[in-house]
Amino acid sequence: MFALLATSVASPVWAHDHAAMSKGDAAKMQKHEATDAVKVGNLVFTDAFTRATLPGAKVGGGYISITNEAKEADRLLGGSSPAAARVEVHEMKMDGEVMKMRKLADGVEIPAGGTVELEPGGMHLMLLEIKQPLKKGEDVPVTLEFEKAGKVEIKLKVEAAGATSTGHGQ
Ligand SMILES: [Cu+2]
Structure with missing residues (x-):
């Protein structure tokens, strides 16, 4: 009786977590090649990439996974790059x-x-007002600015242009 109760309570939680994880990993694998993790202080950066842009394009997207190993939350405020006039944090919905x-x-x-x-x-x-097209195979340096960790320089690896629209008018 007790064993049955315990099982029925615990199993939906685990099933949910596993489903969410495998779906995310599968999507990531299809999108681009994985890159090595870079650790700076308490922050770990992985999968930093951008997409090649067409001539005349004014914007590019920057993608990265950021893990905070500190005991306090931090906040990514924005950034800068020699390749663009401005770097902002955006949300798409x-x-x-x-x-x-x-x-x-x-x-x-974070x-x-x-x-x-x-x-x-x-x-x-x-990346707003990019100065020249982002070319596949190049690295785009970006200095990220965090509330607590301060400035951290990362490199976005330029991958092939995406097959689907980025939603930024390109
Ligand atoms: Cu955007």
């Missing part, structure tokens, strides 16, 4: 049938012990 994007004026919190993924179709870095 479906609004009915339309994909919309907005600047996150307060940046994004919870203590948590991971935030900036990825296509979700939150992302926005």
Whole structure:
């Protein structure tokens, strides 16, 4: 009797966690090649990439996974890059049938012990007024600015242009 009760309570929770994890991993594998983790202080950066842009394009997206190993939350406020006039933190969301994007004026919190993924179709870095097309195979240096960790330089690996629209008018 006790064993039956315990099983029925515990199993839905585990089933849910496993489903969420395998779905995310599968999606990531299809999107781009994995890159090595880079650790700076308490922050761990993985899968930093951007997409090649067409001539004349004014914006590019920046994608990266950030894990905070500190005991306190930190906050990604924005950044800068020699390749663009401005770097902002953006969010993309479906609004009915339309994909919309907005600047996150307060940046994004990286919870203590948590991971935030900036990825296509979700939150992302926005490189505005890029100075020249981003070419596949190059690295784009970006200095990220955190509330507590301060400035951290990372490199976005330029991958092939995405098959689907980024939702930024390209
Ligand atoms: Cu954007």
